Amino acid sequence: MSEQKLAAEVRTEFGKGFARRARMAGQIPAVIYGHGAEPIHITLPAKSTTLAVRVANALLSLDINGEDHLALVKDIQREPIKQIIEHIDLQTVRKGEKVxxxxxxxxxxxxxxxxxxxxxxxxxxxxxxxxxxxxxxxxxxxxxxxxxxxxxxxxxxxxxxxxxxxxxxxxxxxxxATEVTDEEASETAAGASAEAAAE
The missing domain is CATH 2.170.120.20 (Ribosomal protein L25, C-terminal domain)
Incomplete structure (x- = not known):
């Protein structure tokens, strides 16, 4: 599976208020962790990111301030009703690394x-x-x-x-395969009709 290239921006704001503003601006909050490094908090372009993560275990090639970061999608939080992506957890990986x-x-x-x-x-x-x-x-x-x-x-x-x-x-x-005979099907239907009538 080839990696999807995305431009990311480092973020310094957090919380539900910021997340809501980011989504309104067409951005998805995300965090990159792994290899013992400090987590990197970023935002990703909503449209292209949503397309990129449609496959399981999507691999993303991120451009963060001119530096390339290879990251594997580990978890996606979605809004329960509209299924809009609210946040993504990413795991930093290296070429050749086993995961x-x-x-x-x-x-x-x-x-x-x-x-x-x-x-x-x-x-x-x-x-x-x-x-x-x-x-x-x-x-x-x-x-x-x-x-x-x-x-x-x-x-x-x-x-x-x-x-x-x-x-x-x-x-x-x-x-x-278990076959249901016409006679059994008729008996089942008759029983259901009798129950419905009794109710």
Missing amino acids: TVDIFVHVVGELAPGNVFNQELTVISLEAEATHLPTSIEVDIEGRSAGEHIHASDLVLPQGSVLLTDADALIVNISE
Whole structure:
């Protein structure tokens, strides 16, 4: 995943009042921490930042007073109703550095007919190079049938990545589809109608 370049400004004001004014001016308050250094409080351009952080574990290349800073998005606070970004926590990283991240697992492919799958785990933890973080991991269920299980150890990870989630953790469980007969469906519907009438 390539880094997104953004221009940042150092800020010296804090608190809800400043945050509100910053957002009205099209800026998002943020803080960069890590490597034992003092946190750097900044503001980021709202529009381009919102686009840049749409992917999980976004990597940002920040220009702060002419200095380049590489940072990984660790946490985003959003306004609960409108989902507007209110604040971003960033972790400073270096090229070649390994970091721990949570990655979404996406199921792809079609099962053998008459089967269904249940995804038991949607996120796994990996250690990967900060500048080569995967946006997601795919698990292929093409042609699989009932009784098969896919564990974390079965996932195909990007080169250089190390699985931190328990290797025996169940990712996908495949079973036979349970068919509902017309008679059972009619009985269920009749029962629901009787309950509704009684109420």
